[in-house]
Amino acid sequence: MAELIVPLDQPGIDDALRLVDELGDGVDFYKVGLELFTRAGPEVVRLLKERGRKVFLDLKLLDIPNTVAGAVRAAAALEVDLLTVHATGGTAMLEAAAQASAGRVRLLAVTVLTSFSSDELAEVWSRPVDDVAAEVERLGALARRCGIDGLVSSAHEVAALRAALGPEAILVTPGIRLAGGAAHDQTRIATPERAVRDGADHLVVGRAITAAADRREALRQVRASMRAGAGAAE
Numbered sequence: 257m258a259e260l261i262v263p264l265d266q267p268g269i270d271d272a273l274r275l276v277d278e279l280g281d282g283v284d285f286y287k288v289g290l291e292l293f294t295r296a297g298p299e300v301v302r303l304l305k306e307r308g309r310k311v312f313l314d315l316k317l318l319d320i321p322n323t324v325a326g327a328v329r330a331a332a333a334l335e336v337d338l339l340t341v342h343a344t345g346g347t348a349m350l351e352a353a354a355q356a357s358a359g360r361v362r363l364l365a366v367t368v369l370t371s372f373s374s375d376e377l378a379e380v381w382s383r384p385v386d387d388v389a390a391e392v393e394r395l396g397a398l399a400r401r402c403g404i405d406g407l408v409s410s411a412h413e414v415a416a417l418r419a420a421l422g423p424e425a426i427l428v429t430p431g432i433r434l435a436g437g438a439a440h441d442q443t444r445i446a447t448p449e450r451a452v453r454d455g456a457d458h459l460v461v462g463r464a465i466t467a468a469a470d471r472r473e474a475l476r477q478v479r480a481s482m483r484a485g486a487g488a489a490e
Protein backbone atom coordinates (compact mmCIF):
# COMPACT_ATOMS: atom_id res chain seq x y z
CA MET A 257 0.00 0.00 0.00
CA ALA A 258 1.23 3.49 -0.83
CA GLU A 259 2.33 5.64 2.09
CA LEU A 260 1.21 9.12 3.07
CA ILE A 261 3.57 12.03 3.65
CA VAL A 262 2.26 15.25 5.20
CA PRO A 263 4.46 18.34 4.83
CA LEU A 264 4.91 20.44 7.94
CA ASP A 265 4.79 23.68 5.95
CA GLN A 266 4.25 25.61 9.15
CA PRO A 267 5.72 28.83 10.50
CA GLY A 268 7.39 27.27 13.52
CA ILE A 269 8.08 24.23 15.68
CA ASP A 270 4.99 24.66 17.87
CA ASP A 271 2.58 24.70 14.91
CA ALA A 272 4.42 21.77 13.32
CA LEU A 273 4.27 19.62 16.44
CA ARG A 274 0.59 20.49 16.99
CA LEU A 275 -0.12 19.17 13.50
CA VAL A 276 1.86 16.00 14.19
CA ASP A 277 -0.02 15.45 17.45
CA GLU A 278 -3.34 16.00 15.65
CA LEU A 279 -2.68 13.60 12.76
CA GLY A 280 -0.42 11.16 14.61
CA ASP A 281 -0.18 7.63 13.26
CA GLY A 282 -2.61 8.38 10.42
CA VAL A 283 0.43 9.68 8.55
CA ASP A 284 3.47 7.58 7.57
CA PHE A 285 6.10 10.33 7.11
CA TYR A 286 6.28 13.98 8.10
CA LYS A 287 8.09 16.31 5.72
CA VAL A 288 10.33 19.12 6.90
CA GLY A 289 10.75 21.60 4.08
CA LEU A 290 12.48 24.86 3.41
CA GLU A 291 10.31 27.11 5.57
CA LEU A 292 10.33 24.99 8.71
CA PHE A 293 13.99 23.96 8.42
CA THR A 294 15.06 27.56 7.89
CA ARG A 295 13.12 28.66 10.95
CA ALA A 296 13.68 25.71 13.27
CA GLY A 297 16.80 23.92 11.99
CA PRO A 298 17.86 20.37 12.88
CA GLU A 299 16.08 20.67 16.25
CA VAL A 300 12.75 19.99 14.58
CA VAL A 301 14.12 16.80 13.03
CA ARG A 302 15.37 15.72 16.45
CA LEU A 303 11.94 16.35 18.03
CA LEU A 304 10.17 14.36 15.30
CA LYS A 305 12.58 11.43 15.66
CA GLU A 306 12.10 11.59 19.43
CA ARG A 307 8.36 11.13 18.78
CA GLY A 308 9.15 8.07 16.66
CA ARG A 309 8.20 9.74 13.36
CA LYS A 310 9.75 9.01 9.98
CA VAL A 311 11.19 12.22 8.54
CA PHE A 312 11.44 13.39 4.95
CA LEU A 313 13.88 16.32 4.79
CA ASP A 314 12.91 18.24 1.68
CA LEU A 315 15.83 20.59 1.00
CA LYS A 316 15.81 20.18 -2.81
CA LEU A 317 19.57 20.42 -2.97
CA LEU A 318 21.04 21.99 -6.11
CA ASP A 319 24.66 23.17 -6.05
CA ILE A 320 28.16 22.08 -7.05
CA PRO A 321 28.88 18.39 -6.34
CA ASN A 322 31.16 19.02 -3.35
CA THR A 323 28.63 21.25 -1.60
CA VAL A 324 25.73 18.89 -2.19
CA ALA A 325 27.78 15.90 -1.00
CA GLY A 326 28.50 17.75 2.25
CA ALA A 327 24.83 18.61 2.75
CA VAL A 328 23.83 14.98 2.11
CA ARG A 329 26.32 13.79 4.75
CA ALA A 330 24.95 16.38 7.20
CA ALA A 331 21.37 15.24 6.54
CA ALA A 332 22.35 11.58 6.91
CA ALA A 333 23.86 12.43 10.31
CA LEU A 334 20.42 13.75 11.36
CA GLU A 335 19.07 10.27 10.61
CA VAL A 336 16.34 11.49 8.29
CA ASP A 337 14.72 8.81 6.14
CA LEU A 338 14.29 10.66 2.84
CA LEU A 339 16.10 13.66 1.33
CA THR A 340 15.54 15.57 -1.92
CA VAL A 341 18.00 16.83 -4.52
CA HIS A 342 17.17 18.37 -7.89
CA ALA A 343 17.62 16.07 -10.90
CA THR A 344 18.69 19.13 -12.93
CA GLY A 345 21.89 19.18 -10.85
CA GLY A 346 23.24 16.79 -13.46
CA THR A 347 25.40 13.68 -13.45
CA ALA A 348 28.35 14.83 -11.33
CA MET A 349 26.13 16.34 -8.63
CA LEU A 350 23.75 13.37 -8.54
CA GLU A 351 26.60 10.84 -8.37
CA ALA A 352 28.28 12.84 -5.60
CA ALA A 353 24.99 12.89 -3.67
CA ALA A 354 24.46 9.14 -4.11
CA GLN A 355 28.01 8.40 -2.98
CA ALA A 356 27.76 10.72 0.02
CA SER A 357 24.52 9.11 1.18
CA ALA A 358 26.34 5.77 1.50
CA GLY A 359 22.95 4.11 1.90
CA ARG A 360 22.27 6.00 5.14
CA VAL A 361 19.45 8.14 3.71
CA ARG A 362 17.27 7.44 0.69
CA LEU A 363 17.65 10.14 -1.94
CA LEU A 364 14.83 11.43 -4.12
CA ALA A 365 15.46 13.53 -7.23
CA VAL A 366 12.88 16.19 -8.01
CA THR A 367 12.24 16.05 -11.76
CA VAL A 368 9.90 18.88 -12.82
CA LEU A 369 8.16 20.71 -9.96
CA THR A 370 4.42 20.06 -9.82
CA SER A 371 3.82 23.82 -9.89
CA PHE A 372 5.30 24.01 -13.40
CA SER A 373 3.22 24.04 -16.58
CA SER A 374 4.74 23.29 -19.99
CA ASP A 375 4.74 27.05 -20.75
CA GLU A 376 6.75 27.88 -17.63
CA LEU A 377 9.18 25.07 -18.35
CA ALA A 378 9.64 26.36 -21.89
CA GLU A 379 10.36 29.84 -20.53
CA VAL A 380 12.99 28.60 -18.08
CA TRP A 381 14.64 26.18 -20.50
CA SER A 382 14.33 28.55 -23.45
CA ARG A 383 12.94 25.96 -25.84
CA PRO A 384 9.46 24.61 -26.64
CA VAL A 385 8.27 21.88 -24.28
CA ASP A 386 5.35 19.94 -25.75
CA ASP A 387 5.46 17.01 -23.40
CA VAL A 388 6.28 17.56 -19.71
CA ALA A 389 6.06 13.80 -19.11
CA ALA A 390 8.91 13.20 -21.57
CA GLU A 391 11.07 15.74 -19.70
CA VAL A 392 10.21 14.07 -16.38
CA GLU A 393 11.14 10.65 -17.79
CA ARG A 394 14.43 11.92 -19.17
CA LEU A 395 15.42 13.49 -15.83
CA GLY A 396 14.16 10.47 -13.91
CA ALA A 397 16.24 8.07 -15.98
CA LEU A 398 19.30 10.30 -15.51
CA ALA A 399 18.88 10.36 -11.73
CA ARG A 400 18.40 6.60 -11.53
CA ARG A 401 21.53 6.01 -13.68
CA CYS A 402 23.45 8.13 -11.14
CA GLY A 403 22.36 5.92 -8.23
CA ILE A 404 19.48 8.04 -6.84
CA ASP A 405 16.87 5.88 -5.08
CA GLY A 406 13.70 7.58 -6.20
CA LEU A 407 11.96 10.44 -7.96
CA VAL A 408 9.49 13.20 -7.25
CA SER A 409 7.05 13.97 -10.05
CA SER A 410 3.38 14.76 -10.44
CA ALA A 411 0.89 11.90 -10.58
CA HIS A 412 0.43 12.72 -14.28
CA GLU A 413 3.82 11.19 -15.06
CA VAL A 414 3.97 8.38 -12.55
CA ALA A 415 2.57 5.59 -14.74
CA ALA A 416 5.12 6.35 -17.48
CA LEU A 417 7.95 6.52 -14.93
CA ARG A 418 6.92 3.19 -13.41
CA ALA A 419 6.77 1.58 -16.86
CA ALA A 420 10.16 2.99 -17.86
CA LEU A 421 12.04 2.49 -14.59
CA GLY A 422 10.53 -0.65 -13.09
CA PRO A 423 9.41 -1.60 -9.59
CA GLU A 424 12.61 -0.61 -7.72
CA ALA A 425 12.40 3.16 -8.18
CA ILE A 426 10.68 4.95 -5.26
CA LEU A 427 8.05 7.21 -6.83
CA VAL A 428 6.76 10.15 -4.83
CA THR A 429 3.93 12.41 -5.97
CA PRO A 430 3.06 15.83 -4.53
CA GLY A 431 0.38 18.05 -6.09
CA ILE A 432 -2.37 15.88 -4.62
CA ARG A 433 -5.89 17.23 -4.20
CA LEU A 434 -9.22 15.67 -3.29
CA ALA A 435 -11.68 15.84 -6.21
CA GLY A 436 -12.77 19.46 -6.72
CA GLY A 437 -10.17 20.81 -4.26
CA ALA A 438 -8.42 24.15 -4.84
CA ALA A 439 -5.17 23.83 -6.82
CA HIS A 440 -3.49 26.82 -5.06
CA ASP A 441 -0.06 27.30 -6.70
CA GLN A 442 0.08 23.77 -8.16
CA THR A 443 -0.44 23.07 -11.86
CA ARG A 444 -0.18 19.31 -12.38
CA ILE A 445 -2.61 18.06 -9.72
CA ALA A 446 -4.35 14.71 -9.25
CA THR A 447 -6.46 12.86 -6.70
CA PRO A 448 -4.94 10.37 -4.24
CA GLU A 449 -6.88 7.65 -6.06
CA ARG A 450 -5.21 8.40 -9.39
CA ALA A 451 -1.71 8.66 -7.91
CA VAL A 452 -2.00 5.28 -6.17
CA ARG A 453 -3.69 3.60 -9.14
CA ASP A 454 -0.88 4.78 -11.44
CA GLY A 455 1.87 3.40 -9.22
CA ALA A 456 3.04 6.04 -6.72
CA ASP A 457 4.74 4.66 -3.59
CA HIS A 458 4.35 7.81 -1.50
CA LEU A 459 1.88 10.68 -1.77
CA VAL A 460 2.72 14.13 -0.41
CA VAL A 461 -0.54 15.70 0.72
CA GLY A 462 -0.31 19.14 2.25
CA ARG A 463 -3.02 21.77 2.12
CA ALA A 464 -5.76 19.27 1.15
CA ILE A 465 -5.36 18.15 4.77
CA THR A 466 -3.57 20.92 6.64
CA ALA A 467 -5.77 23.78 5.38
CA ALA A 468 -9.03 21.87 5.85
CA ALA A 469 -11.49 23.07 8.49
CA ASP A 470 -11.54 19.51 9.85
CA ARG A 471 -8.07 18.05 9.29
CA ARG A 472 -8.83 14.58 10.63
CA GLU A 473 -11.87 14.28 8.36
CA ALA A 474 -9.76 15.42 5.38
CA LEU A 475 -7.15 12.81 6.32
CA ARG A 476 -9.87 10.16 6.41
CA GLN A 477 -11.03 11.18 2.91
CA VAL A 478 -7.48 11.08 1.56
CA ARG A 479 -6.98 7.58 2.99
CA ALA A 480 -10.30 6.44 1.48
CA SER A 481 -9.28 7.79 -1.92
CA MET A 482 -5.89 6.02 -1.63
CA ARG A 483 -7.67 2.74 -0.84
CA ALA A 484 -9.90 3.20 -3.89
CA GLY A 485 -6.78 3.68 -6.02
CA ALA A 486 -5.16 0.56 -4.56
CA GLY A 487 -8.32 -1.41 -5.34
CA ALA A 488 -8.34 -0.13 -8.93
CA ALA A 489 -4.66 -1.05 -9.36
CA GLU A 490 -5.25 -4.72 -8.46
Ligand SMILES: O=C(O)c1cc(=O)[nH]c(=O)n1[C@@H]1O[C@H](COP(=O)(O)O)[C@@H](O)[C@H]1O
Pocket residue numbers: 263265289314316340366368369370371408409430431432440442460461462463464
Ligand atom coordinates in the same frame (compact mmCIF):
# COMPACT_ATOMS: atom_id res chain seq x y z
O1 LIG B 1 9.70 17.85 -3.20
C1 LIG B 1 8.51 18.06 -2.88
O2 LIG B 1 8.04 17.58 -1.85
C2 LIG B 1 7.68 18.80 -3.84
C3 LIG B 1 8.01 18.68 -5.17
C4 LIG B 1 7.16 19.19 -6.16
O3 LIG B 1 7.40 19.06 -7.36
N1 LIG B 1 6.02 19.82 -5.76
C5 LIG B 1 5.69 19.99 -4.44
O4 LIG B 1 4.63 20.57 -4.17
N2 LIG B 1 6.54 19.52 -3.46
C6 LIG B 1 6.21 19.74 -2.03
O5 LIG B 1 4.99 19.08 -1.72
C7 LIG B 1 4.19 19.88 -0.84
C8 LIG B 1 2.87 20.15 -1.54
O6 LIG B 1 2.02 20.86 -0.69
P1 LIG B 1 0.49 21.06 -1.04
O7 LIG B 1 0.42 21.71 -2.38
O8 LIG B 1 0.01 21.95 0.06
O9 LIG B 1 -0.14 19.69 -1.02
C9 LIG B 1 4.99 21.13 -0.52
O10 LIG B 1 5.61 20.93 0.72
C10 LIG B 1 6.02 21.23 -1.63
O11 LIG B 1 7.25 21.76 -1.17
